[in-house]
Amino acid sequence: xxxxxxxxxxxxxxxxxxxxxxxxxxxxxxxxxxxxxxxxxxxxxxxxxxxxxxxxxxxxxxxxxxxxxxxxxxxxxxxxxxxxxxxxxxxxxxxxxxxxxxxxxxxxxxxxxxxxxxxxxxxxxxxxxxxxxxxxxxxxxxxxxxxxxxxxxxxxxxxxxxxxxxxxxxxxxxxxxxxxxxxxxxxxxxxxxxxxxxxxxxxxxxxxxxxxxxxxxxxxxxxx
Numbered sequence: 001x002x003x004x005x006x007x008x009x010x011x012x013x014x015x016x017x018x019x020x021x022x023x024x025x026x027x028x029x030x031x032x033x034x035x036x037x038x039x040x041x042x043x044x045x046x047x048x049x050x051x052x053x054x055x056x057x058x059x060x061x062x063x064x065x066x067x068x069x070x071x072x073x074x075x076x077x078x079x080x081x082x083x084x085x086x087x088x089x090x091x092x093x094x095x096x097x098x099x100x101x102x103x104x105x106x107x108x109x110x111x112x113x114x115x116x117x118x119x120x121x122x123x124x125x126x127x128x129x130x131x132x133x134x135x136x137x138x139x140x141x142x143x144x145x146x147x148x149x150x151x152x153x154x155x156x157x158x159x160x161x162x163x164x165x166x167x168x169x170x171x172x173x174x175x176x177x178x179x180x181x182x183x184x185x186x187x188x189x190x191x192x193x194x195x196x197x198x199x200x201x202x203x204x205x206x207x208x209x210x211x212x213x214x215x216x217x218x219x220x221x222x223x224x
Contacts, residue, residue, distance in 0.1 A: 007049050007050050008050060008074070008075060008076055008077065009048060009049050009050040009074055009077060009080060010047075010048075010049045010050070012048075012077045012080075013047050013048045013049065016048050016077075016080060017045040017046065017047060017048055017053075020045045020048075020084065021044055021045055024042065024043070026084075026088045027043045027044065027045050027055060028040060028041075028042065028043040028057070029088060029091040029092055029095060030043065030045075030055060030066070030068055030087065030088070030091055031043035031055055031057035031064075031066050032057075032091070032095055033090070033091035033094050033095055034066060034068045034087070034091065035055075035057060035064065035066030035068070037057050037059045037064055037066070039059050039060065040057040040058060040059040040064075041058050041059065042057065042058045043055050043056065043057035043058070043066075044056055044057075048080070050070075050073045050074045050075070051069060051070055051073050051074075052067060052068050052069040052070045053067075053068055054066070054067050054068075055068070068087065070083050070087075071083070071086075078187045078188070081186075081187060081190075082187070116201075116204055117204075120203075120204055124201075124202075127159075127163045129144070129147065130156050130159045130160050130163070131160055131163075132144070133147065133148050133153075133156050134156055134157050134160040137153055166202070167198075167199050167200075167202050168199065170198050170199065170202055170203060170205075170206050171195045171196070171198045171199035172195075173198075173206060174191075174194045174195045174198040174205070174206055174209055175191055175194075175195050177194075177209050177210065177213035178190055178191035178194050178195075178209070178213065179191050181213040181214070182212060182213030182214075186213075194209055
């Protein structure tokens with residue numbers, strides 16, 4: 001298929017297709033909806049450019065090609081994720097209805113709410129309590145007064161500083177993971193969201209991000 005000159009997406013086609021083929025349910029939904037192969041059992045994305053992508057699908061033992069056009073031409077690889085997510089949502093809404101519980105997974109560079117286990121919840125509650133006591137040491141709440149008296153104002157202030165430094169460090173790590181390790185499918189807005197949420201939640205958010213960035217890095221290494 002002939003490509004126009006200076007297409008900004010084509011050089012990244014192999015990497016992006018490999019990434020999307022790691023989400024077979026989404027690629028299959030493209031084939032079933034946009035290609036109208038309702039009974040297709042598998043699909044694979046072959047190539048991607050600034051105007052759309054080409055995939056093949058299997059239906060009743062036969063292979064079919066499907067060309068899916070974007071709603072507008074893309075001008076940067078950072079725009080691919082949003083376009084693919086939009087098309088995936090459109091396909092799934094049409095195929096499965098408006099019930100959110102029936103929707104499949106979207107491409108996974110967007111932020112996920114971290115899983116909070118009981119231990120983590122207790123640690124976060126402790127951190128919030130220390131932060132509150134550090135800013136409002138004259139609280140009249142008996143329980144908080146007891147904590148302040150037992151632990152001591154200096155230790156509470158030290159704990160707050162330690163928590164703050166740790167969370168700043170985790171937020172910086174999340175920026176590195178999104179902008180450097182997992183570059184190509186994380187937009188700058190994605191990076192900011194992950195950074196802010198990692199600063200708030202700490203390691204539960206960071207541990208969600210690490211495998212996503214690592215997978216993108218492995219795809220890049222295979223290409224090299």
